[in-house]
Amino acid sequence: MSQEEVSLEARLEEQEAFEPPESFVEQANVADPSIYEEFEENWPECWERAADLLSWEEEYDTVLEDGDAPFYEWFTGGELNASYNCLDRHVEDGAKNRAAIKWEGELGETRTYTYGELLNEVEAFAATLRDLGVEEDDVVTLYMPMIPELPVAMLACARIGAPHSVVFAGFSADALATRMNAADSEYLVTCDGYYRRGDALDHISKANEGLEGVEHEVSDVVVVDRLGDALSHSLGDNQHDYDELVEEHEGASVDPVSRDAEDMLFLMYTSGTTGEPKGVKHTTGGYLAYTAWTSHSVLDIKPEDTYWCSADIGWITGHSYIVYGPLALGTTTMMYEGTPDYPEKDRLWEIVEKNRVDVFYTAPTAIRAFMKWGSQYPEEHDLSSLRLLGTVGEPINPRAWKWYYKHIGDEECPIVDTWWQTETGGMMITTLPAINTMKPGSAGPPLPGISAKVVDAEGEEVSAGKAGYVTVDKPWPGMLRTLYKNDERFIEEYWDEYSDEEADEWVYFPEDGAKIDDDGYITILGRVDDVINVSGHRLGTMEIESAVVGVEGVAEAAVVGGDHDVKGEAVYVYAIPEDGYEGNDELGERVIEGVVDAIGPIARPEEVIFTPELPKTRSGKIMRRLLEDIASGNELGDTSTLRNPEVVDDIEEQVAGD
Numbered sequence: 001m002s003q004e005e006v007s008l009e010a011r012l013e014e015q016e017a018f019e020p021p022e023s024f025v026e027q028a029n030v031a032d033p034s035i036y037e038e039f040e041e042n043w044p045e046c047w048e049r050a051a052d053l054l055s056w057e058e059e060y061d062t063v064l065e066d067g068d069a070p071f072y073e074w075f076t077g078g079e080l081n082a083s084y085n086c087l088d089r090h091v092e093d094g095a096k097n098r099a100a101i102k103w104e105g106e107l108g109e110t111r112t113y114t115y116g117e118l119l120n121e122v123e124a125f126a127a128t129l130r131d132l133g134v135e136e137d138d139v140v141t142l143y144m145p146m147i148p149e150l151p152v153a154m155l156a157c158a159r160i161g162a163p164h165s166v167v168f169a170g171f172s173a174d175a176l177a178t179r180m181n182a183a184d185s186e187y188l189v190t191c192d193g194y195y196r197r198g199d200a201l202d203h204i205s206k207a208n209e210g211l212e213g214v215e216h217e218v219s220d221v222v223v224v225d226r227l228g229d230a231l232s233h234s235l236g237d238n239q240h241d242y243d244e245l246v247e248e249h250e251g252a253s254v255d256p257v258s259r260d261a262e263d264m265l266f267l268m269y270t271s272g273t274t275g276e277p278k279g280v281k282h283t284t285g286g287y288l289a290y291t292a293w294t295s296h297s298v299l300d301i302k303p304e305d306t307y308w309c310s311a312d313i314g315w316i317t318g319h320s321y322i323v324y325g326p327l328a329l330g331t332t333t334m335m336y337e338g339t340p341d342y343p344e345k346d347r348l349w350e351i352v353e354k355n356r357v358d359v360f361y362t363a364p365t366a367i368r369a370f371m372k373w374g375s376q377y378p379e380e381h382d383l384s385s386l387r388l389l390g391t392v393g394e395p396i397n398p399r400a401w402k403w404y405y406k407h408i409g410d411e412e413c414p415i416v417d418t419w420w421q422t423e424t425g426g427m428m429i430t431t432l433p434a435i436n437t438m439k440p441g442s443a444g445p446p447l448p449g450i451s452a453k454v455v456d457a458e459g460e461e462v463s464a465g466k467a468g469y470v471t472v473d474k475p476w477p478g479m480l481r482t483l484y485k486n487d488e489r490f491i492e493e494y495w496d497e498y499s500d501e502e503a504d505e506w507v508y509f510p511e512d513g514a515k516i517d518d519d520g521y522i523t524i525l526g527r528v529d530d531v532i533n534v535s536g537h538r539l540g541t542m543e544i545e546s547a548v549v550g551v552e553g554v555a556e557a558a559v560v561g562g563d564h565d566v567k568g569e570a571v572y573v574y575a576i577p578e579d580g581y582e583g584n585d586e587l588g589e590r591v592i593e594g595v596v597d598a599i600g601p602i603a604r605p606e607e608v609i610f611t612p613e614l615p616k617t618r619s620g621k622i623m624r625r626l627l628e629d630i631a632s633g634n635e636l637g638d639t640s641t642l643r644n645p646e647v648v649d650d651i652e653e654q655v656a657g658d
């Protein structure tokens with residue numbers, strides 16, 4: 001580094017607050033600070049601003065219906081169709097030839113769908129689904145990687161009013177079966193495979209294996225042929241080739257079904273405290289209005305932009321900010337199939353340069369990997385088209401924030417650190433990029449109209465600097481409406497903790513720890529339940545534990561998250577071998593395999609530590625905190641309340657010995 005660079009690094013290192021550049025403010029969608037007051041004074045009618053971004057077939061009568069809280073309803077009486085809002089109206093407005101989706105495969109092939117072309121293919125696939133017998137409100141499962149047919153299928157479902165349930169392609173066959181069973185889903189759209197680090201990956205075998213675990217009859221399976229000759233596959237009895245069906249239905253015209261604002265748009269399963277994944281239900285009106293509004297106000301998306309969110313559509317971030325929000329605004333949204341380091345570690349920057357990407361949204365885990373690889377990779381490319389950067393999924397440490405700011409944004413792009421969840425539908429706590437000062441490491445204030453607070457165990461607001469829990473004490477349009485077919489669990493999981501049912505005061509509890517500064521900025525500290533956040537992906541420890549104890553030779557297990565410098569958190573397994581088995585490498589390998597088979601490679605344990613006993617409190621509870629500290633290499637707190645303090649030294653020695 002030159003002298004000049006060294007002093008620049010030093011200055012950045014110390015700087016704690018960053019102002020949005022004037023050039024950004026001048027062009028921003030939302031730049032007037034009075035928006036905070038406007039929303040506060042005019043709540044809940046302020047949310048009409050979000051609804052106004054959509055085209056309604058039938059105007060709504062009421063913004064918020066809270067008579068049956070916490071089963072809130074938004075924009076009641078309104079009718080609309082999400083696919084119409086994402087496609088037809090832009091075509092009608094003259095944007096037929098604007099690129100809607102620009103896709104790049106891992107091997108370098110590209111496909112662009114204009115709004116006109118995307119609408120045609122969505123209509124052809126919607127007609128296909130109808131012909132197969134899909135009716136309004138039937139749940140269609142989409143088990144697909146990052147190929148354009150995934151958003152096509154989502155929008156085709158939306159067009160005919162069939163909720164989709166997307167299952168992340170990296171999830172296991174078991175995970176697919178569990179989700180299809182839970183949603184009683186009789187239709188599956190999947191593909192033969194996809195590319196990962198240059199290899200053709202077989203996906204159809206996993207899908208077929210999953211189908212064997214589905215307890216009800218599956219009517220039809222549509223298979224996209226992504227790999228051509230690279231992987232030959234044969235179709236079963238009720239299985240159809242996507243291309244053939246779409247060709248047959250080419251030119252079909254399918255009117256968008258008018259959906260009630262509160263009708264389900266999709267289901268998304270996510271991990272919780274217990275083993276069973278939770279089916280989060282999102283609606284057509286509130287969700288679409290909320291994702292469009294936050295795409296407009298936070299991501300500053302404009303129709304003429306090329307916008308890129310590098311998440312996978314299999315997660316909520318991809319639903320809200322690759323598909324629904326950006327397409328509702330009529331912009332060009334990018335999709336990339338593969339990994340960021342294939343063939344080289346500059347792949348993403350090459351894509352940014354080639355497509356003149358304006359807004360880029362990614363996860364801290366990716367940024368930490370970029371940092372580790374070094375700034376020479378982004379430096380090889382012209383990234384001057386970038387105007388705004390964003391992050392989501394987990395806390396971002398100030399060092400990573402500053403690296404992103406300097407090496408990707410060239411100190412000219414604001415960064416939005418957006419806190420939200422599958423359940424919230426869209427962003428909740430973040431700076432507005434043209435309005436607020438940025439403080440690396442702190443997500444920022446709650447968005448206008450969002451009443452997020454940091455409270456103690458009793459629900460009292462904590463003073464500045466003290467740690468507490470995030471809560472939200474007013475509803476918002478993008479919120480989940482319930483857990484699919486499980487209203488009781490919905491209340492239990494999210495509302496029981498802080499609400500005063502008798503007083504009809506409802507407080508949403510996201511299960512995140514946080515602290516608040518005296519200027520109202522919220523710093524998220526991470527999950528306080530048994531959820532591990534691996535590379536921004538939520539995994540339930542209970543799900544992993546049940547996979548571990550399912551392995552022959554394991555008697556008992558505890559799974560915790562330990563610090564990891566790229567993934568944020570990684571999975572650590574502590575396991576007690578069964579009598580007659582030895583805690584050796586072979587058993588360790590089988591444990592790892594068992595977890596990958598049950599959940600998927602994202603849950604692959606970093607380490608399996610065998611121990612004759614788990615540290616337990618006198619009342620017999622496993623001391624998870626302690627295991628987390630051991631995994632993270634932290635100083636251990638008080639162990640005197642343990643029934644078996646001697647096991648701690650044993651375990652520590654083993655971990656240190658590796």
Ligand code: 6R9
Nearest residue numbers: 392393394395417418419420421422524527
């Ligand atoms: C969108 C998404 C939600 C959990 C959430 C929190 C963590 C997300 C964050 C963040 C700190 C941020 N999280 N964004 N933590 N700062 N900007 O990630 O949804 O997969 O449901 O995960 O992720 O712990 O509770 P989801």
